[in-house]
Amino acid sequence: MPIYAPSLPPRPEPGQGLPPALVIFRFDLRRVLRLKLGRFFGFVFLAILLILVAQLYVNHLMASKAALADIRKATEAFLPQGARFQAGLLNPFMITILWLQVALVGGGLVARDTLYRIRPLLYAHPVTPLDYLGAKALFAAGLPLAVMLPFILLPWGLSLAIAGLHGPVWPTAPLYLLPAAIAISALMGAVTLGASSLASSPKAGFGWALGILLGSSALGGVASGAFSDARWMALGLGTLSKAWPRLILGLQTEQGWIPVLLGTGFHLALWLTIAVRRTRPSEATI
Amino acid sequence: MLAFEELEVRYGPVVALRGVTLKLEPGIIGLLGPNGSGKSTLLKTLLGLLRPAGGRGEVLDVPLAGADAAQLRSRIGYMPEYDALIEDASAYEQVAFWGELSGLSARQARDRAHEVLYFVGLDESRYRNVSGYSTGMRQRVKLAQALVHSPELVFLDEPTNGLDPEGRTRMLDLVLKVRAELDTSVVLASHLLLDVERVADQLVILDKGEVKASGSMAGLRKMLSRRFELRFLDPLSAAQEAELGQLGTVLESRNGLYDLELADPDPVAAFRWAQARRATLVQLTPRHDRLDEVLIRALRPA
Numbered sequence: 001m002p003i004y005a006p007s008l009p010p011r012p013e014p015g016q017g018l019p020p021a022l023v024i025f026r027f028d029l030r031r032v033l034r035l036k037l038g039r040f041f042g043f044v045f046l047a048i049l050l051i052l053v054a055q056l057y058v059n060h061l062m063a064s065k066a067a068l069a070d071i072r073k074a075t076e077a078f079l080p081q082g083a084r085f086q087a088g089l090l091n092p093f094m095i096t097i098l099w100l101q102v103a104l105v106g107g108g109l110v111a112r113d114t115l116y117r118i119r120p121l122l123y124a125h126p127v128t129p130l131d132y133l134g135a136k137a138l139f140a141a142g143l144p145l146a147v148m149l150p151f152i153l154l155p156w157g158l159s160l161a162i163a164g165l166h167g168p169v170w171p172t173a174p175l176y177l178l179p180a181a182i183a184i185s186a187l188m189g190a191v192t193l194g195a196s197s198l199a200s201s202p203k204a205g206f207g208w209a210l211g212i213l214l215g216s217s218a219l220g221g222v223a224s225g226a227f228s229d230a231r232w233m234a235l236g237l238g239t240l241s242k243a244w245p246r247l248i249l250g251l252q253t254e255q256g257w258i259p260v261l262l263g264t265g266f267h268l269a270l271w272l273t274i275a276v277r278r279t280r281p282s283e284a285t286i
Numbered sequence: 287m288l289a290f291e292e293l294e295v296r297y298g299p300v301v302a303l304r305g306v307t308l309k310l311e312p313g314i315i316g317l318l319g320p321n322g323s324g325k326s327t328l329l330k331t332l333l334g335l336l337r338p339a340g341g342r343g344e345v346l347d348v349p350l351a352g353a354d355a356a357q358l359r360s361r362i363g364y365m366p367e368y369d370a371l372i373e374d375a376s377a378y379e380q381v382a383f384w385g386e387l388s389g390l391s392a393r394q395a396r397d398r399a400h401e402v403l404y405f406v407g408l409d410e411s412r413y414r415n416v417s418g419y420s421t422g423m424r425q426r427v428k429l430a431q432a433l434v435h436s437p438e439l440v441f442l443d444e445p446t447n448g449l450d451p452e453g454r455t456r457m458l459d460l461v462l463k464v465r466a467e468l469d470t471s472v473v474l475a476s477h478l479l480l481d482v483e484r485v486a487d488q489l490v491i492l493d494k495g496e497v498k499a500s501g502s503m504a505g506l507r508k509m510l511s512r513r514f515e516l517r518f519l520d521p522l523s524a525a526q527e528a529e530l531g532q533l534g535t536v537l538e539s540r541n542g543l544y545d546l547e548l549a550d551p552d553p554v555a556a557f558r559w560a561q562a563r564r565a566t567l568v569q570l571t572p573r574h575d576r577l578d579e580v581l582i583r584a585l586r587p588a
Contacts, residue, residue: 016391023386031374117370121431124333124364125387126356281335 020127024135025142032105032143045147048094049154056155059168083249086173089151090180090245098144099188099241103209106140106192108202110279115201123281133193133279137272140196141189148181180245187241187267194271197278213237216267230254234263287312287439287471288332292341293350295324295331295495302327303495306341310500314465316486317475324495325475329441332473333364346438360389363432363440363470367447369424371416377403377427378412381434388435395434402430406460422453429460439471440464446481454481461485512548513537516556517569526563533559545573 017023113119122132152174159169170176195208220236233239234255243253243260253260288310295303303324319325330336332345334355343350348358372380378399385395403412406426411419416427425445432440442461446454462485464470476482482489483503490500512534521542522530530536530544533556538545548555553570560567 016394017386017389018392020387023383027383031372034374116372117366117368118372120335121364121366121370121384122387123335124359124362124366125384126360126389127387128356 020125020131021135021138024122024127024132025138028109028135028139032139035105044097045094045150048091048097049150052089052091052151052155053158056158056168057162060159060162063168064163083251085168086170086176087245087249087251089155089169089173089177090148090184092242094151095184095241096238098147099213099238100210101147102140102144102188102192103195103206103213105143106188107196107199107205107207107209109136109140109205110193110196110275111199111202111205114197114199119279129276129280133275136193136196136275137189140192141185144188145181145185148185152177152181176248177245180248183244183264184241187237187264190268190271190275191237193275197275212271231256231259234259235266236263237267240264240267288315288343288345288473290341290343293331293338293343294340295327295336296339301495303331306495306497308490308497308500310488310490312471313487314461314472314474314485315488315490316482316503317473317490317492318477318479318482319492319498320477322494323492325492326443327495328492329364329443329473329475332441333362334359360435361438363435363437365428365432365440365442365445367443367475369428371424371427373417374415376413377408377416377419377423377430380416381412381427381430384431385434388437390435398434398436399430402434403427405433406430407456421448422450422456425449425453425457426460429457433464433468433470436468437470439473441473441475443475444477445474446476446478458485512551513573514546514548514553514556515569515571515573516544516546516567517542518560519566519568522565526565529563543569 018026113122119132123129156169156171156173160171165171191212192209195212196202196205199205199208217236217238220233220239223232223235224230226232231254234243239255240260240263243255244264246253247257247260255263288308290306290308293303293306294301306324306328317325317328327336331338331343331350334350338350345358346361348354372383375383381403382392382395382399385398386392390398400412403409406429408423408426408430411423416424419427425447429442429445432442445461446457449457458481461472461474465472465485472485474482474486487503488501489503491498527539530546532549534546534548534550536544536546546556553572556570557567
């Protein structure tokens with residue numbers, strides 16, 4: 001038998017809270033932090049980061065110790081320190097793992113609300129579609145950016161600490177890598193939101209995100225084969241996310257600036273439009 | 287509190303609400319109607335989720351189509367019909383979340399979540415994930431989230447769905463308590479007529495997007511109930527019985543007692559009819575219809 005309170009205390013004064021978008025973002029973040037999945041990916045990324053730092057330290061030893069001069073000559077081929085090395089801080093392997101994580105975690109961002117039918121209730125509160133999508137986009141793009149930041153800043157800080165301005169990581173590397181990370185995060189966020197808004201459950205959201213990632217790469221491959229032009233590969237999300245650090249660091253890519261910009265713009269516009277359309281208040285079923 | 291004038295809501299070419307004109311005072315308002323009658327559309331419109339295609343409407347003196355629609359929602363609570371619960375969160379976490387979304391600070395929302403969950407009878411179980419809750423507990427969490435910010439008006443959509451008789455009684459007691467102690471007006475959408483009859487003091491009957499009847503419960507019964515039992519001093523002749531149809535619809539006749547639905551709302555018409563035929567009317571008793579009879583009559587095609 002439940003115990004009922006005699007009554008409620010007086011009404012608290014409203015209008016003192018955080019903006020709705022931040023409230024939703026914080027709630028989603030707490031939910032994700034509770035997932036075991038987060039710990040698994042945390043371990044994977046930590047392992048990649050440690051390998052990167054170890055590689056960096058070995059690289060420094062090679063450069064600074066005369067006794068290792070012979071080894072340095074032998075390893076120059078696989079431990080270069082130019083733009084290619086800087087671009088490697090956001091290496092394709094890590095980006096691929098990141099896509100998987102974003103698909104797994106972000107696939108449920110909107111789909112979970114669809115499954116539990118939370119959205120109509122959200123819109124029954126002082127929450128606008130912009131608040132809702134803003135919160136989800138902040139999470140979907142903020143997660144990959146938060147993962148990529150240590151990969152940019154930690155080697156950079158370490159390099160400055162152990163070798164000063166002449167260390168293996170350029171002092172200006174974050175100026176190149178941060179915009180690349182933001183572009184990749186925006187792509188991942190948009191695709192995740194679009195995929196998740198198309199799905200009716202988190203699992204389906206993961207499926208959609210993975211399907212879009214693989215499907216776009218396949219489409220890019222087919223188009224580049226059909227037109228015998230590698231620039232069409234810029235339709236693929238994998239290609240785009242690998243191309244951004246290289247382009248910004250001035251390295252050669254098969255696609256070039258304009259296809260990568262067009263491809264990124266196309267994916268951002270397409271998936272964000274889908275997300276906006278699928279999360280309108282009039283779509284909320286009471 | 288709620289006022290609409292010729293309100294029209296469309297889904298593309300389909301008219302979901304047509305010419306809805308209503309004026310409702312604070313209290314407990316029962317919203318009745320069959321599936322597809324427009325109840326959900328009306329609720330969506332009241333919450334500002336749908337924009338009216340025509341007409342005007344005001345909720346708590348705020349125009350429906352106005353820019354303040356989002357702010358209006360901080361003064362309204364909504365308990366949906368379906369299970370809109372976040373399964374991997376405790377009742378306390380989610381009620382606090384909804385409180386924050388309604389404009390409370392994090393601290394206020396946490397305090398208020400405890401208070402309101404205690405108010406609806408969820409004490410220690412409020413810390414458990416809702417996935418392990420019974421139907422009754424889930425319904426009370428939904429009610430708690432609708433009340434967490436102490437709204438002036440709360441929409442309850444089928445609040446007794448899936449509850450056993452004891453759970454239904456508790457929920458309806460809570461609805462009465464919300465009105466009596468929190469001074470919150472309630473719009474109760476339900477297909478369970480007995481529930482509406484027990485708690486509502488005003489009633490709106492919707493069908494095919496149109497208001498079939500509205501007003502106070504007592505007034506509505508009186509207005510809709512034209513059903514009377516008639517008895518005459520002497521048995522009516524066959525010709526007189528045949529003419530009884532001019533007075534209204536004879537629903538039943540047994541041992542000289544005629545159960546009639548009068549065509550004229552004024553029962554004096556029955557005396558006039560009897561006088562014109564030199565019959566003496568000795569009994570004219572109004573039938574106290576149950577709400578379901580009132581509803582069926584209101585929804586009957588003209």
